[in-house]
Amino acid sequence: MIVTPGWYMALAAVLFVIGMSGILLRRNALVMFMSVELMLNAVNLTFVAAGRELRLIEGQISMLFVMVVAAAEVVVGLAIIVAVFRRRQTASVDDLAELHG
Amino acid sequence: MSTSLLVSLIVLLPLAGTAVLLAFGRRLGEPLAGIVGTVSVVGAFAAACVASMDFITGTGGTETVRWFSWLPALGVDLELRWDALASLMAMVVTGVGALIHVYSIGYMHGDARFPRFFAYLNLFVTSMLILVLANGFAVMFIGWELVGLSSYLLISFWFERDSAAAAGKKAFVVNRVGDVGFIVALMLIFSVFGSLSFDDVLGQAPDLLSEGMATAIGLLLFVGAAGKSAQLPLYVWLPDAMEGPTPVSALIHAATMVTAGVYLIARTAIIFEIGPAAAAVVAIVGAATALFAATIAVAQSDIKRVLAYSTISQLGFMFLAVGAAAHVAGVFHLMTHAFFKALLFLGAGAVIHGMSGEQDMGRMGGLRKAMPLTFATMGIGWLAIAGIPPFAGFWSKDEILASVFGMGGMWVVLWAMGMVAALLTAFYMTRMMWRTFFGAPRWADGTHPHDPPASMKLPLVVLAAFAVVAGLINTPWKLGLEHFLAPVFSGVHLTHPPVGSILWTLAAIAVAVAVIGIALGIRRYRAEHAEDSGAWALMNRGYYVDDVYGEVFARTGKLGAAWLAFRFDAKVIDGLVEGTGSLTRRVATAVRPLQTGFVRTYSVGIVIGSVALLVWFLVRGGVV
Numbered sequence: 241m242i243v244t245p246g247w248y249m250a251l252a253a254v255l256f257v258i259g260m261s262g263i264l265l266r267r268n269a270l271v272m273f274m275s276v277e278l279m280l281n282a283v284n285l286t287f288v289a290a291g292r293e294l295r296l297i298e299g300q301i302s303m304l305f306v307m308v309v310a311a312a313e314v315v316v317g318l319a320i321i322v323a324v325f326r327r328r329q330t331a332s333v334d335d336l337a338e339l340h341g
Numbered sequence: 342m343s344t345s346l347l348v349s350l351i352v353l354l355p356l357a358g359t360a361v362l363l364a365f366g367r368r369l370g371e372p373l374a375g376i377v378g379t380v381s382v383v384g385a386f387a388a389a390c391v392a393s394m395d396f397i398t399g400t401g402g403t404e405t406v407r408w409f410s411w412l413p414a415l416g417v418d419l420e421l422r423w424d425a426l427a428s429l430m431a432m433v434v435t436g437v438g439a440l441i442h443v444y445s446i447g448y449m450h451g452d453a454r455f456p457r458f459f460a461y462l463n464l465f466v467t468s469m470l471i472l473v474l475a476n477g478f479a480v481m482f483i484g485w486e487l488v489g490l491s492s493y494l495l496i497s498f499w500f501e502r503d504s505a506a507a508a509g510k511k512a513f514v515v516n517r518v519g520d521v522g523f524i525v526a527l528m529l530i531f532s533v534f535g536s537l538s539f540d541d542v543l544g545q546a547p548d549l550l551s552e553g554m555a556t557a558i559g560l561l562l563f564v565g566a567a568g569k570s571a572q573l574p575l576y577v578w579l580p581d582a583m584e585g586p587t588p589v590s591a592l593i594h595a596a597t598m599v600t601a602g603v604y605l606i607a608r609t610a611i612i613f614e615i616g617p618a619a620a621a622v623v624a625i626v627g628a629a630t631a632l633f634a635a636t637i638a639v640a641q642s643d644i645k646r647v648l649a650y651s652t653i654s655q656l657g658f659m660f661l662a663v664g665a666a667a668h669v670a671g672v673f674h675l676m677t678h679a680f681f682k683a684l685l686f687l688g689a690g691a692v693i694h695g696m697s698g699e700q701d702m703g704r705m706g707g708l709r710k711a712m713p714l715t716f717a718t719m720g721i722g723w724l725a726i727a728g729i730p731p732f733a734g735f736w737s738k739d740e741i742l743a744s745v746f747g748m749g750g751m752w753v754v755l756w757a758m759g760m761v762a763a764l765l766t767a768f769y770m771t772r773m774m775w776r777t778f779f780g781a782p783r784w785a786d787g788t789h790p791h792d793p794p795a796s797m798k799l800p801l802v803v804l805a806a807f808a809v810v811a812g813l814i815n816t817p818w819k820l821g822l823e824h825f826l827a828p829v830f831s832g833v834h835l836t837h838p839p840v841g842s843i844l845w846t847l848a849a850i851a852v853a854v855a856v857i858g859i860a861l862g863i864r865r866y867r868a869e870h871a872e873d874s875g876a877w878a879l880m881n882r883g884y885y886v887d888d889v890y891g892e893v894f895a896r897t898g899k900l901g902a903a904w905l906a907f908r909f910d911a912k913v914i915d916g917l918v919e920g921t922g923s924l925t926r927r928v929a930t931a932v933r934p935l936q937t938g939f940v941r942t943y944s945v946g947i948v949i950g951s952v953a954l955l956v957w958f959l960v961r962g963g964v965v
Contacts, residue, residue: 260948263941263944264941264944264945264948265941267941272940333939333940333941334939334941336938336940337937337938337939338938339936339938340936340937340938340939341932341933341934341935341936341937341938
């Protein structure tokens with residue numbers, strides 16, 4: 241069986257939907273965070289696959305950018321989560337709804 | 342010096358005086374500020390006299406002095422016009438003005454704002470000179486408005502008194518009513534001629550102006566003139582203007598500013614010739630004002646208010662003259678009136694000064710021995726205004742009435758009204774003289790009447806001399822002023838008094854009327870005379886015109902303002918402003934629940950949005 245780009249795309253779609261489901265369904269901030277990472281990497285997969293198929297280096301460059309930004313985001317995000325947890329003894333996002341209208 | 346330089350100096354000297362006094366007046370102090378003010382006006386008078394020489398010898402032509410281009414888009418230049426009429430007005434304004442400046446040095450002695458007073462006086466003289474020397478309606482309008490401003494400043498000079506502040510405001514507002522007419526007239530003139538310069542307008546009027554348009558412009562100009570010159574129905578500000586210091590009453594509200602309207606109509610004589618209906622209205626209003634104001638003057642107890650109503654009445658005579666196209670007679674009376682009315686006002690000021698501020702004739706009486714010079718000079722003014730020959734007033738008033746009579750027809754009615762007004766004039770002036778100078782003293786305790794200081798005596802004597810001789814410049818057998826002004830009215834058909842026996846009969850009637858008026862006055866006021874009849878009260882209150890105006894205009898205005906302030910503003914304007922706020926607030930309340938504060942709600946929104954965008958792109962790209 242030959243692995244065509246379509247397979248990569250399908251895998252990326254599956255990963256993306258899993259990540260999205262995690263965001264929409266879970267309440268734990270840490271798990272939601274991991275879901276975000278999953279979605280980002282699903283997109284990275286499409287970039288790399290498309291870049292390889294089209295013989296373009298930009299696909300890989302974009303992937304590297306996304307990874308760097310994601311790493312930075314993780315640093316800030318985890319720090320926030322830790323700070324919230326220290327104060328409230330919880331990581332559930334539903335308890336953090338003070339900004340409701 | 343060239344004429345154009347001299348003419349410029351006439352305006353620039355008082356202007357410089359104003360600037361110096363405003364900037365350094367306080368430092369100059371008393372009496373130096375007064376001297377600076379006086380010198381600037383005397384200088385202007387000298388310049389005016391020198392520049393007028395050519396007109397007096399009969400060799401002068403109209404000269405224009407162009408300063409600069411002011412509004413190029415409308416073709417308006419800042420230009421002065423020097424012709425016989427302008428020169429006469431300039432000489433009267435600066436001549437009488439200079440004398441009143443001298444008088445003010447004595448009268449305003451000790452006033453806390455002495456320098457400021459002279460700054461305002463100089464500003465007034467400057468404004469009036471701009472008005473009479475302007476070569477076009479636009480520049481004239483500057484003077485017209487500046488005159489109103491300086492009049493306001495001077496009437497309410499003693500603004501600590503509420504009545505003075507209110508009188509200034511009243512004068513300003515009533516003048517503004519007239520100004521509306523003037524401005525609309527200017528617009529009409531510009532729409533017809535495409536220019537506001539006198540050269541264009543007066544020169545092309547016979548070709549470009551239809552009778553209807555001329556009537557409209559004439560009537561609107563007259564509205565402006567009636568406001569400035571205190572004619573029916575806009576005269577109400579002038580009696581109240583007596584709240585100002587007496588020299589102001591003499592200069593502005595007797596001799597100069599109030600004659601601006603007469604000057605305006607004489608200047609635009611050609612327009613009134615093309616629109617005779619407007620001229621008839623001017624004459625009728627003039628005659629009515631002359632008679633109406635004279636009856637009110639009969640019953641005033643305040644010496645200055647007698648003179649104020651007398652001024653309105655005399656201005657009525659001038660309007661009667663210019664309305665009848667007897668422009669020379671009107672300007673002649675303007676000039677003689679400037680002398681004798683300034684004299685009477687300054688005399689009244691001397692009386693008030695000597696009586697320590699008392700203005701009520703009920704507390705005067707018997708002053709002729711205490712103030713002989715004041716009595717003598719005011720006596721000359723009295724005979725002049727009453728129309729006793731050979732004093733100045735006789736010649737001019739008689740020329741007006743004779744000219745009006747000579748027109749025949751309905752004009753004889755106006756002549757009769759003028760005659761009755763003249764009779765009343767002689768009567769009320771006699772009443773004033775007798776109540777003030779004759780009979781037993783009715784002074785308040787502690788008053789020591791005395792003649793004024795020298796600086797006030799000098800103007801009285803000079804003006805008295807003019808009040809005697811000024812009439813001789815235009816007697817029926819030597820028409821000096823007529824020839825002097827002839828070039829100005831060259832394109833206009835002037836009304837002249839009839840000649841021969843009619844003239845002499847009319848003159849005899851006029852003298853008889855004056856003598857009868859004086860005799861009646863003496864007879865009635867020789868002894869103490871109670872004044873308490875109903876008619877007297879009615880006239881004393883000026884037929885309640887002020888009260889009616891107060892009810893009709895002031896109250897309606899106040900009601901309207903109150904409605905605007907407390908209804909319209911509070912409900913409509915505030916409603917709009919507050920409505921903007923409350924609408925925002927309401928919309929916000931409605932959409933607030935959208936913000937749940939739950940991160941997952943927002944994520945759903947993002948997902949739905951992204952999917953929708955994706956679908957849209959796909960559909961648009963034709964993929965699906």
